Amino acid sequence: MAQADAGPALTGASGSGRSRSGLVTADGTPLRRALERAERRRKLAAFLLVAPLLAFLLVVFIFPIGQMMWRSVDNPQVVDAVPRTLEALRGWDGNELPEERVFAALHADFMADAELPRREQKIGPMGIRLNYELSAARGAISRTGRNVESFEPPYKEAFLDQHRLWGDVELWRIIQREGRPLTLSYYVAALDRQYDADGSVVLRDENRRIYVSLFMRTLALSVAITFLCFLLGFPIAYWMSILPMRYANLLMICVLLPFWTSLLVRTTAWIVLLQQQGVINTMLVTLGIIGDDNRLSMIYNMTGTIVAMTHILLPFMVLPLYSVMRTIPPSYMRAAKSLGATPATAFRRVYFPQTLPGIGAGAVLVFIISIGYYITPALVGGQTGRMISNEIARHMQQSLNWGLAAALGTMLLVGVLILYWAYNRLVGADTLKFG
Amino acid sequence: MFDTRDDAAFVRFDRVQKSYDGSTLVVKDLNLDIARGEFLTMLGPSGSGKTTCLMMLAGFETATSGDILLGDRPINNIPPHKRGIGMVFQNYALFPHMTVGENLSFPLEVRGMGKSDREAKVKRALDMVQMGSFAGRRPAQLSGGQQQRIALARALVFEPEVVLMDEPLGALDKNLRERMQYEIKHIHESLGVTVVYVTHDQTEALTMSDKVAVFDDGKIQQLAAPDTLYERPENAFVAAFIGENNTLRGRVTAIEGDICTVRIGGDMQVRALRVNVDGEGAETTLSLRPERVQIDAGEDRFDNIFTGKVQELIYLGDHIRVRVSVAGNDEFIVKVPNATGERKIKVGEELRLGWTAADCRALDPS
Numbered sequence: 022m023a024q025a026d027a028g029p030a031l032t033g034a035s036g037s038g039r040s041r042s043g044l045v046t047a048d049g050t051p052l053r054r055a056l057e058r059a060e061r062r063r064k065l066a067a068f069l070l071v072a073p074l075l076a077f078l079l080v081v082f083i084f085p086i087g088q089m090m091w092r093s094v095d096n097p098q099v100v101d102a103v104p105r106t107l108e109a110l111r112g113w114d115g116n117e118l119p120e121e122r123v124f125a126a127l128h129a130d131f132m133a134d135a136e137l138p139r140r141e142q143k144i145g146p147m148g149i150r151l152n153y154e155l156s157a158a159r160g161a162i163s164r165t166g167r168n169v170e171s172f173e174p175p176y177k178e179a180f181l182d183q184h185r186l187w188g189d190v191e192l193w194r195i196i197q198r199e200g201r202p203l204t205l206s207y208y209v210a211a212l213d214r215q216y217d218a219d220g221s222v223v224l225r226d227e228n229r230r231i232y233v234s235l236f237m238r239t240l241a242l243s244v245a246i247t248f249l250c251f252l253l254g255f256p257i258a259y260w261m262s263i264l265p266m267r268y269a270n271l272l273m274i275c276v277l278l279p280f281w282t283s284l285l286v287r288t289t290a291w292i293v294l295l296q297q298q299g300v301i302n303t304m305l306v307t308l309g310i311i312g313d314d315n316r317l318s319m320i321y322n323m324t325g326t327i328v329a330m331t332h333i334l335l336p337f338m339v340l341p342l343y344s345v346m347r348t349i350p351p352s353y354m355r356a357a358k359s360l361g362a363t364p365a366t367a368f369r370r371v372y373f374p375q376t377l378p379g380i381g382a383g384a385v386l387v388f389i390i391s392i393g394y395y396i397t398p399a400l401v402g403g404q405t406g407r408m409i410s411n412e413i414a415r416h417m418q419q420s421l422n423w424g425l426a427a428a429l430g431t432m433l434l435v436g437v438l439i440l441y442w443a444y445n446r447l448v449g450a451d452t453l454k455f456g
Numbered sequence: 457m458f459d460t461r462d463d464a465a466f467v468r469f470d471r472v473q474k475s476y477d478g479s480t481l482v483v484k485d486l487n488l489d490i491a492r493g494e495f496l497t498m499l500g501p502s503g504s505g506k507t508t509c510l511m512m513l514a515g516f517e518t519a520t521s522g523d524i525l526l527g528d529r530p531i532n533n534i535p536p537h538k539r540g541i542g543m544v545f546q547n548y549a550l551f552p553h554m555t556v557g558e559n560l561s562f563p564l565e566v567r568g569m570g571k572s573d574r575e576a577k578v579k580r581a582l583d584m585v586q587m588g589s590f591a592g593r594r595p596a597q598l599s600g601g602q603q604q605r606i607a608l609a610r611a612l613v614f615e616p617e618v619v620l621m622d623e624p625l626g627a628l629d630k631n632l633r634e635r636m637q638y639e640i641k642h643i644h645e646s647l648g649v650t651v652v653y654v655t656h657d658q659t660e661a662l663t664m665s666d667k668v669a670v671f672d673d674g675k676i677q678q679l680a681a682p683d684t685l686y687e688r689p690e691n692a693f694v695a696a697f698i699g700e701n702n703t704l705r706g707r708v709t710a711i712e713g714d715i716c717t718v719r720i721g722g723d724m725q726v727r728a729l730r731v732n733v734d735g736e737g738a739e740t741t742l743s744l745r746p747e748r749v750q751i752d753a754g755e756d757r758f759d760n761i762f763t764g765k766v767q768e769l770i771y772l773g774d775h776i777r778v779r780v781s782v783a784g785n786d787e788f789i790v791k792v793p794n795a796t797g798e799r800k801i802k803v804g805e806e807l808r809l810g811w812t813a814a815d816c817r818a819l820d821p822s
Contacts, residue, residue, distance in 0.1 A: 350547060350549070352545045352546075352547060352549040353549050353551060355514075355516055355536070355543075355545070355549070356543065356545055356549035356550075356551075357551075357562070358515075358516075358535070358536040358537045359514055359515075359536055359537070359539075359541060359542065359543040359611075359620075360537075360542075360562055360563035360566065360610065360611075360614065361537050361538075361540070361563050361566045361567055361614060362537055362562070362563075362566045363537055363566075364535075364537070366566055367537075370562070370566075371551050371562075374553045375551075375552065375553055377553075
């Protein structure tokens with residue numbers, strides 16, 4: 022064992038060295054096999070070292086993301102709740118109200134559900150599910166559920182008496198459409214689209230379109246924040262890279278300060294600074310630069326989001342930039358100048374191209390973090406500074422439409438992966454230097 | 457462009473001083489003329505001010521006082537990129553994001569040269585360093601010696617009149633370094649360009665240069681051709697820094713013309729050439745090259761004959777270094793060539809050692 026680990030000892034290399042199985046270790050095993058075994062053992066050891074992290078990631082990262090993506094297409098509510106109705110609806114053309122036997126099947130489904138223990142009942146969740154597609158559906162179903170035991174045939178009249186919605190062909194179309202275990206309707210909704218009477222996908226009314234423009238705004242904000250981080254981060258990283266180590270470390274602490282301060286403290290500080298009665302506005306009014314009656318609104322809007330997020334994400338730009346710049350010897354600039362380049366040309370042609378791996382890494386980091394950023398836009402973003410993650414959070418916490426939240430989240434994830442892929446194709450991810 | 461009068465002082469340092477912190481001078485009152493087409497080496501230990509001088513000439517450091525002139529024109533206030541001086545850096549400083557061809561093309565591009573001219577010049581420069589087929593490679597794909605050649609070609613491609621080299625061979629292994637020394641020398645000879653070369657390696661300085669300026673303590677200790685420097689050092693620092701050297705300290709007891717008598721230790725009287733001695737009674741350092749000491753010396757040919765006991769033999773192939781104890785000095789070295797017929801020396805043996813007064817130079821006390 023120990024011998025193989027230390028590299029197999031060679032014997033008999035002289036005479037038989039030319040034949041394939043000629044080399045053997047001291048204990049007689051063929052050298053090739055001994056080497057393979059040693060290699061296998063090294064790989065196993067390496068795997069065992071990373072196994073705990075791998076297991077951890079699997080449980081808390083890969084599995085939940087898989088769950089989320091599954092949830093965006095998973096559609097069990099209607100199938101579970103009204104199997105008989107769906108059976109009876111098969112072949113319905115969707116133009117007129119279904120006939121009596123469908124209502125009878127619906128009644129049977131309601132009755133069967135009422136028999137179940139309360140926690141296993143399916144009609145309630147179906148109501149919630151249908152409500153995503155047609156508001157008031159939940160009310161209709163729960164009211165019907167309360168009184169369904171007293172229904173007498175003909176059931177069609179009984180249902181229609183109970184709630185007018187049962188007479189709406191739209192509801193039946195939805196039941197039929199969503200009566201399948203998998204659905205794309207969450208994605209349809211996430212793209213500001215809906216099904217029309219024919220079942221084809223059309224754009225929603227203009228005043229109900231939210232998500233596409235929100236995605237666009239998120240992208241635009243992320244690009245703006247990334248660019249601002251680059252503009253602010255490049256000079257400071259450059260300065261740090263040419264300073265002696267101890268001053269550079271001091272500056273580094275200043276750059277890292279946002280990391281070490283509580284997010285809420287920082288956000289509060291921004292609110293104090295930026296609000297209408299805040300430090301900056303008051304100062305500008307005192308100096309007479311702006312009038313007291315038109316104070317700038319710099320927070321609870323897009324400006325607030327951009328300012329606060331740039332501040333928070335700046336270190337992610339500075340760190341890779343600094344680590345790349347630190348490795349660029351000053352002799353390159355000197356060489357360029359000695360070759361006749363003006364300082365500006367030397368910077369543009371020689372220094373800047375060498376910082377590109379750092380810029381790429383910083384930009385990818387800042388962009389990907391900001392595209393999914395949640396807490397800062399929620400705190401200082403107001404209405405115009407909201408980003409897509411705030412909408413995802415709203416659907417998870419308030420409207421409880423997890424399917425839609427999952428669809429939006431999946432689109433965000435896929436979008437980021439596509440951008441990363443594009444970056445990799447255009448620039449090459451192996452050129453990134455994160456530090 | 458310049459008349460012949462200027463050729464003897466094509467590059468001129470005129471009373472140049474340099475201080476980084478405002479209190480200590482790194483370069484003290486430097487006066488140096490470099491002739492057109494000359495290969496001048498600045499040689500010295502680290503911290504002696506030689507690199508600072510080079511950087512001032514290149515324009516990356518400014519002189520605290522004094523003038524630096526390039527062909528009559530003071531260049532103190534000219535930024536580096538307008539000086540038109542080529543430079544080869546210690547770590548080559550080849551731009552890693554450009555190919556070899558682009559690296560060489562760079563100085564021509566920034567001068568606004570047309571594409572076809574550029575290509576022709578790049579090709580000629582690459583051929584000059586025998587790297588003609590490497591234009592498409594990246595510097596990282598080249599070996600140290602190849603990178604060195606490219607750096608050289610890049611510093612020469614825009615045909616500067618002066619090329620500066622800052623320890624360009626420091627990172628190469630010994631064999632390659634020696635090859636490159638000859639190559640640089642040959643390129644210098646064929647182009648006739650003025651070269652200012654900085655090194656701390658005295659062999660390199662002696663091999664390559666027309667003239668060597670030995671730096672120490674911010675001053676030029678001696679400026680001379682290599683052979684003069686080795687054979688006729690003017691002070692104890694140069695004698696000790698260039699080549700191997702026996703250093704004997706003593707006091708001058710008598711002076712007769714060029715020859716002085718120096719008492720070393722208690723009883724040893726050495727006759728030496730008076731080079732840098734204040735007068736009778738002054739302290740002095742004697743410098744004697746180990747190869748100028750003859751063993752088994754006959755009385756008539758030598759001014760100085762002493763006996764010494766062999767302490768140690770070091771075999772070096774072409775010669776044998778013999779450490780001898782002479783008059784209480786245990787560090788006296790004699791080089792015995794490993795030639796046919798040379799007798800074998802044994803440790804503990806008594807040797808008769810002889811040397812002439814002319815080979816033994818009485819220098820300043822160090």
